[in-house]
Amino acid sequence: MRATRLVEALPANTPFIGPERLMRENGHTELVRLGANESAFGPSPKAVEAMSAELERLSWYGDPDSFALREALAAKHRCSVEQILVGSGIDDLMGLTVRAFVDIGGGAVAARGTYPTFAYHVAGYGGRLETVPYTNEGEQDLEALAALARRVRPSVLYLANPDNPSGVLVEGERIARFYESLPDETLLLLDEAYADFVAESRLMEPRFEDRLVRVRTFSKAYGLAGARIGYALTTPRNAERFERIRLQYGVNRNAQIGALAALQDDAHLRWVVAETAAALGEYETLARDLGTTTIPSYANFICIDMGEADRATAIVRALLRRGVWVRKPGAPPLDRYIRVSAGTPPMRAAFANALRAALVECVALP
Amino acid sequence: MRATRLVEALPANTPFIGPERLMRENGHTELVRLGANESAFGPSPKAVEAMSAELERLSWYGDPDSFALREALAAKHRCSVEQILVGSGIDDLMGLTVRAFVDIGGGAVAARGTYPTFAYHVAGYGGRLETVPYTNEGEQDLEALAALARRVRPSVLYLANPDNPSGVLVEGERIARFYESLPDETLLLLDEAYADFVAESRLMEPRFEDRLVRVRTFSKAYGLAGARIGYALTTPRNAERFERIRLQYGVNRNAQIGALAALQDDAHLRWVVAETAAALGEYETLARDLGTTTIPSYANFICIDMGEADRATAIVRALLRRGVWVRKPGAPPLDRYIRVSAGTPPMRAAFANALRAALVECVALP
Numbered sequence: 001m002r003a004t005r006l007v008e009a010l011p012a013n014t015p016f017i018g019p020e021r022l023m024r025e026n027g028h029t030e031l032v033r034l035g036a037n038e039s040a041f042g043p044s045p046k047a048v049e050a051m052s053a054e055l056e057r058l059s060w061y062g063d064p065d066s067f068a069l070r071e072a073l074a075a076k077h078r079c080s081v082e083q084i085l086v087g088s089g090i091d092d093l094m095g096l097t098v099r100a101f102v103d104i105g106g107g108a109v110a111a112r113g114t115y116p117t118f119a120y121h122v123a124g125y126g127g128r129l130e131t132v133p134y135t136n137e138g139e140q141d142l143e144a145l146a147a148l149a150r151r152v153r154p155s156v157l158y159l160a161n162p163d164n165p166s167g168v169l170v171e172g173e174r175i176a177r178f179y180e181s182l183p184d185e186t187l188l189l190l191d192e193a194y195a196d197f198v199a200e201s202r203l204m205e206p207r208f209e210d211r212l213v214r215v216r217t218f219s220k221a222y223g224l225a226g227a228r229i230g231y232a233l234t235t236p237r238n239a240e241r242f243e244r245i246r247l248q249y250g251v252n253r254n255a256q257i258g259a260l261a262a263l264q265d266d267a268h269l270r271w272v273v274a275e276t277a278a279a280l281g282e283y284e285t286l287a288r289d290l291g292t293t294t295i296p297s298y299a300n301f302i303c304i305d306m307g308e309a310d311r312a313t314a315i316v317r318a319l320l321r322r323g324v325w326v327r328k329p330g331a332p333p334l335d336r337y338i339r340v341s342a343g344t345p346p347m348r349a350a351f352a353n354a355l356r357a358a359l360v361e362c363v364a365l366p
Numbered sequence: 367m368r369a370t371r372l373v374e375a376l377p378a379n380t381p382f383i384g385p386e387r388l389m390r391e392n393g394h395t396e397l398v399r400l401g402a403n404e405s406a407f408g409p410s411p412k413a414v415e416a417m418s419a420e421l422e423r424l425s426w427y428g429d430p431d432s433f434a435l436r437e438a439l440a441a442k443h444r445c446s447v448e449q450i451l452v453g454s455g456i457d458d459l460m461g462l463t464v465r466a467f468v469d470i471g472g473g474a475v476a477a478r479g480t481y482p483t484f485a486y487h488v489a490g491y492g493g494r495l496e497t498v499p500y501t502n503e504g505e506q507d508l509e510a511l512a513a514l515a516r517r518v519r520p521s522v523l524y525l526a527n528p529d530n531p532s533g534v535l536v537e538g539e540r541i542a543r544f545y546e547s548l549p550d551e552t553l554l555l556l557d558e559a560y561a562d563f564v565a566e567s568r569l570m571e572p573r574f575e576d577r578l579v580r581v582r583t584f585s586k587a588y589g590l591a592g593a594r595i596g597y598a599l600t601t602p603r604n605a606e607r608f609e610r611i612r613l614q615y616g617v618n619r620n621a622q623i624g625a626l627a628a629l630q631d632d633a634h635l636r637w638v639v640a641e642t643a644a645a646l647g648e649y650e651t652l653a654r655d656l657g658t659t660t661i662p663s664y665a666n667f668i669c670i671d672m673g674e675a676d677r678a679t680a681i682v683r684a685l686l687r688r689g690v691w692v693r694k695p696g697a698p699p700l701d702r703y704i705r706v707s708a709g710t711p712p713m714r715a716a717f718a719n720a721l722r723a724a725l726v727e728c729v730a731l732p
Contacts, residue, residue: 001553001576003607004469010610020429039425048421055414058624059405059589063386088454088594091613103370104470124611187367210367223425226619228454241369244376245490247457252618253592258424 006104006126016116019325028323032350034341035325037164037194037301039223041275041344043258044268047224050261051254062253069260073231076263082236083208085243088228088250090193090215095121096242097189097213097232098156102127107154111140113165113331115191118158130154136333138166138295138303142174146181153183160191162198165329165339167297172204179204179212190214193230194299196221197273210235218255220300221272222262227255276300279342286352290359295337303329303337311362312336318358324351372470372492382482385691394689398716400707401691403530403560403667405589407641407710409624410634413590416627417620428619435626439597442629448602449574451609454594454616456559456581461487462608463555463579463598464522468493473520477506479531479697481557484524496520502699504532504661504669508540512547519549526557528564531695531705533663538570545570545578556580559596560665562587563639576601584621586666587638588628593621642666645708652718656725661703669695669703677728678702684724690717 002008019031033040042048066086074081087093094117102108104126110118112131122129130152132144140163149157159178162169170178179188192214195203204214217230229251232242262268280302287294287304295303306312312328315338319326326340340351368374385397399406408414432452440447453459460483468474470492476484478497488495496518498510506529515523525544528535536544545554558580561569570580583596595617598608628634646668653660653670661669672678678694681704685692692706706717 001467001551001604003466004472006469007466007607007610012606012610016430016614018427018430020433021431024433033426036427038427042422042425048424051421051424052418055417056408058414058417058592059408060399061384061402061404061585061591062594064382064384065387067386067390088613088616088618091615095613100369100373101367103372106370185367219427225427226424228428228616228618238367240378241373244373244378247454247461248382249457250454250594252454252594252621254620255618 010123022320022325026320031323031325032343032347033325034343034347034351035327036225037220037299037341038225039220039272039300040342040347041223041272043223044262044265046265046268047258047262051258054254054257058253060253061249062251062256064248066251066256069256072260072263077206077233079206079208079233080236082239083233085232085234085239085246086251086256087230087232087246088252088255089219090191090217090230091117092228092250093215093230093232094118094189094191096246097187098122098125098127099245100238100241101155101187103155107152108156108158109145109149109152109154110158111145113329113334114140114158115160115164118189127155133331134166134333138334138337139168140166140170142170142178146178149182149186154186156187156189157182158189158191160193162194162298164193164299164301165303165334166295167299167302168295169198169202169298172202175204182211184211187211187213193217193220196269197276197300198298206233208233208235210237213238218259218262221269222259223272224255224258224262227252227258229255229259275344276342279348282348283340286355290355301339301341303334303339305337307336309335312338314362315355315358318361319354322354322357324354326351376489388686388691392686397689397691398709398713399691400709400713400717401693402591403586403665403707404591405586405638405666406708406713407589407638409589410628410631412631412634413624413628417624420620420623424619426619427615428617428622430614432617432622435622438626438629443572443599445572445574445599446602448605449599451598451600451605451612452617452622453596453598453612454618454621455585456557456583456596457483458594458616459581459596459598460484460555460557462612463553464488464491464493465611466604466607467521467553469521473518474522474524475511475515475518475520476524477511479695479700480506480524481526481530484555493521499698500532500700504700504703505534506532506536508536508544512544515548515552520552522553522555523548524555524557526559528560528664530559530665530667531669531700532661533665533668534661535564535568535664538568541570548577550577553577553579559583559586562635563642563666564664572599574599574601576603579604584625584628587635588625589638590621590624590628593618593624595621595625642708645714648714649706652721656721667705667707669700669705671703673702675701678704680728681721681724684727685720688720688723690720692717
């Protein structure tokens with residue numbers, strides 16, 4: 001039994017290894033979870049309460065239109081319900097965007113080493129991805145990306161802002177100029193998963209054009225990663241295109257309910273953003289104490305320089321042996337960093353202790 | 367901005383209209399939900415308890431491998447963990463199967479008027495669906511399906527058993543003979559969403575071959591439709607193919623936890639199955655009292671004959687005006703039936719009253 005030509009040709013890879021598998025394979029009963037940029041500060045208690053009250057009705061499908069949530073999101077973003085599409089997380093929405101806009105053999109562009117799910121979808125739908133490396137300062141190279149786009153004229157260009165894994169923020173006005181410089185046939189897929197950690201005024205202004213799909217999530221600042229829910233801001237025309245191919249009943253009912261309640265709990269969001277800033281500040285101090293540097297981050301994680309890629313890999317392993325789970329970027333020049341998510345004070349302390357011990361161990365490595 | 371050739375060519379349709387939209391459009395504040403074959407008997411209280419206890423950790427992604435749940439499912443089905451793939455419901459798994467096996471322009475076969483999501487995915491991935499009508503008795507015509515398959519040699523043939531919307535069960539041995547009669551290049555996608563309402567001995571025996579993908583769900587007897595979780599039983603080779611294209615973090619964390627707890631609550635499952643049988647028996651009596659018939663059903667819904675298609679459509683509308691939501695099959699010969707899900711005793715009473723009134727009204731229609 002033969003699969004499609006496309007699927008037979010795909011590599012047998014797993015883009016991410018989850019902490020549960022690391023625990024099974026390494027015999028840990030617990031891990032300090034600082035590897036997936038989850039919120040260590042949890043979901044809003046109001047979201048928990050709202051979901052708890054509705055668990056007995058989980059035998060009902062969720063509203064396939066996610067209407068109540070889209071109404072609340074439309075109010076938040078001062079746009080219409082038709083400009084919003086809810087999906088089961090950004091990975092889902094990114095897959096829909098690639099599927100809707102990248103023909104087989106069609107072009108796509110992204111920074112080499114940015115959030116890998118875009119590349120995964122481009123490969124999975126038979127597109128042709130071209131990349132440019134990050135700058136030595138750890139930023140997505142907007143000039144090189146725009147130049148490549150003008151040459152390749154891709155259907156979709158992916159940009160994460162704030163970026164993952166670097167944490168770098170590109171100011172909204174610069175994003176707007178970059179977007180305007182792209183060819184007419186290129187859609188900008190702007191991944192704003194970490195936008196809730198940034199002042200609105202620093203993000204690109206609201207724009208609804210067929211060439212722009214912005215994706216947001218409840219997985220990060222809102223602390224609902226396990227619920228799988230996010231949304232796209234785009235034109236009604238694009239939303240209707242996604243409507244033709246999406247899983248109509250793909251979004252968990254309780255995720256819709258939790259997201260709606262979370263949106264209404266500003267106090268929790270502000271607290272998470274403040275705690276996250278405190279955590280990153282502490283990591284910066286720790287890095288300085290250890291004689292190294294960080295990349296200034298506007299997300300809920302930060303990259304700490306380990307000097308070289310092999311050493312960063314060894315440190316990730318040494319931390320894991322001590323029960324602390326972080327990840328590291330895979331592509332140069334960021335591959336000499338480890339990426340650690342904002343933790344609670346006890347998680348930060350566990351990380352600091354484990355990192356100090358790991359550094360002693362890894363400096364001694366041959 | 368142009369979408370792909372494939373997506374531009376798709377019809378702008380919504381395969382299902384949810385009850386929430388019907389309520390918004392018709393001004394209902396409540397509906398008796400008997401239209402989506404959800405469980406009126408709710409999830410297992412143990413599942414609710416397990417999910418409730420974990421809501422605060424919904425800020426964590428679920429295990430991308432769904433390992434604990436797959437271990438429990440492997441024990442239930444006496445197979446290996448590698449023979450199970452968990453997805454966010456059967457619609458998701460069906461999409462993966464079509465995407466993995468149906469090339470653009472490739473063939474697919476199903477009964478005309480069976481569960482529509484298969485046709486939706488075949489169109490969405492650019493396949494070419496050929497169908498055969500149901501028999502006059504309301505059964506999928508296995509002989510005609512097999513003959514069509516020998517002629518078309520499709521990559522995938524879809525069969526639901528028990529079937530939706532007819533409720534008909536084909537005995538396991540007959541399914542096995544049908545499967546064996548299919549061409550070597552045809553994969554059987556066997557949708558067993560309603561299998562939990564049937565004695566195991568009447569289903570096809572366990573078989574793990576590359577040409578067979580069986581899909582199951584927690585949406586029906588287990589009462590977790592809103593959680594979006596189901597699984598495929600197939601070979602490790604096929605599971606690995608799906609691994610290359612699936613959303614790695616697509617399954618809600620709490621859905622995994624709820625499904626695992628639900629699997630361990632046999633008493634609740636048995637109670638749901640018994641209540642469902644009672645509901646269907648009551649609907650059969652009601653139909654007899656009203657001078658009409660039903661198709662013998664092995665699922666959690668039943669089709670009641672309204673004589674002709676226009677009348678069935680009018681009855682569905684008349685029921686909706688009375689706050690009772692059911693659906694009807696769209697294709698002949700089943701389009702003269704209404705399909706009603708098993709309800710609780712008060713839901714059944716509401717349905718019976720509304721149906722009696724609707725019949726009076728619709729008989730009087732011009």
